[in-house]
Amino acid sequence: MASKETILTAEGLRKLKEELAQRKGEIREEIVERLKEARAQGDLSENSEYDQAKEDQGKNEGRILELEQMIKTATIIDDSASKAAGIVSLGSTVLLKDVETGDEETYTIVGTTEADPFENRISNESPVGAAILGCKVHDVVVTKTPVGELSYEIVEIK
CATH class of the missing domain: 3.10.50.30 (Transcription elongation factor, GreA/GreB, C-terminal domain)
Structure with a gap:
């Protein structure tokens, strides 16, 4: 299936790239740290901190994929x-x-x-x-x- 183009201004593309870098860097690292701390608490079956960190990790990774696709299919506006x-x-x-x-x-x-x-x-x-x-x-x-x-x-x- 062909990807839909993402129409952006140059400023919009810059913001998407910044968000992608932040999500791949500091946000991803923060979630990994939260997961480590939650695992250290022991039993994961009733650990709400672990469940929340896993959910946040999934959302972050989904947004990373979305941003990468938007950047890949970006068309810069030239008016x-x-x-x-x-x-x-x-x-x-x-x-x-x-x-x-x-x-x-x-x-x-x-x-x-x-x-x-x-x-x-x-x-x-x-x-x-x-x-x-x-x-x-x-x-x-x-x-x-x-x-x-x-x-x-x-x-x-x-």
Whole structure:
């Protein structure tokens, strides 16, 4: 089965590599130390510290595999051509104005791996992200969201 590509910014790839190094290094070592300490306590059948450390080890190793796969299939966003053309693309930072309320919000369009709505980083697959891809300044887009239909005007593309 072919692996799905992981769309990332250069910064996102750097963060994944840092997390991978941390999980392979200090986190793995800390779990191994916890396992040694739990084994030293004797009977493992009723040892909750051992059970928790084994569970944490499994989660850590699973995340390591996931990170390695994401890094292996990473495609770095290059939005320079779209920026020059004034078109919203992956990696673009866009100032949107809610047509109904006049409220303005700035979003950066990223792949699903890096999406973080609390940091105004929305996925290209989200309703708003998908609606504004390929649009230009002053375009008005209508998108269906969980709270209903919303209209946005693209004020600026950075």
